[in-house]
Amino acid sequence: MTESRRALVLVDIQNEYFTGPLEIQYPPRDASLARILRVVDVAGEAGIPVAVVQHELPDGAPVFAGGSAGWELHPELEAALPADPARFSKNYASIFDGTGMADWLRENSIDTVTLVGFMTNNCIIGSAVGAEPLGFAVEVLSDATGAIHISNEAGSASAEQVHTTLMAVLNSNLAAVATTDAWAEAAATGTALQGSDLGSSAMQGRSEH
Secondary structure (H helix, E strand, O other): OOEOOEEEEEEOOEHHHOOHHHOOOEOOHHHHHHHHHHHHHHHHHHOOOEEEEEEOEOOOOOOOEOOOOOOOEOHHHHHHOOOOOEEEEEOOOOOOOOOOHHHHHHHOOOOEEEEEEEOHHHHHHHHHHHHHHHOOEEEEEEEEEEEOOEEEOOEEEOHHHHHHHHHHHHHHHHOEEEOHHHHHHHHHHOEOOOOOOHHHHHHHHHHHO
């Protein structure tokens, strides 16, 4: 089996996603949080480096204003963190844009990032896309992430539709998607998770629809 040198990246697990208009709807945010806390424990047991990312906007912004209550990490996550995780602040969807994340990963000889946190339809998919040209493999945990209901001039979709669709999209080319249980087994042995590929996903899709 292929070995992996992975880092756990905790993406925007901030209070904004538990209160107010950006509340995560699917999977239920409390269930996702419980899985995230488990993942942090597993990473500690396996000696996996942990990075914490927080989205930050200028003072006065309606959400994620630096230093505001909504900007802060969820208190249960803050209490569960290792003593000295790497911390990054971002202004864009991707964890890589303007953050120094790629440099930190390379300095620690990391080839794979495990993404957990919020939200599936913005920063998780944005980070997976951003990793590809930088040469990092990506893992996304389907039960430790989450999406929101969306509706605008182009259409609407429930959080469940958004999340499940994007998990299939990610696994078809951009990431290996797995549950927390499957990831925990791989993390304990240092083995890489395997996603699908675009050709296989296309052929299977044609056979089913």
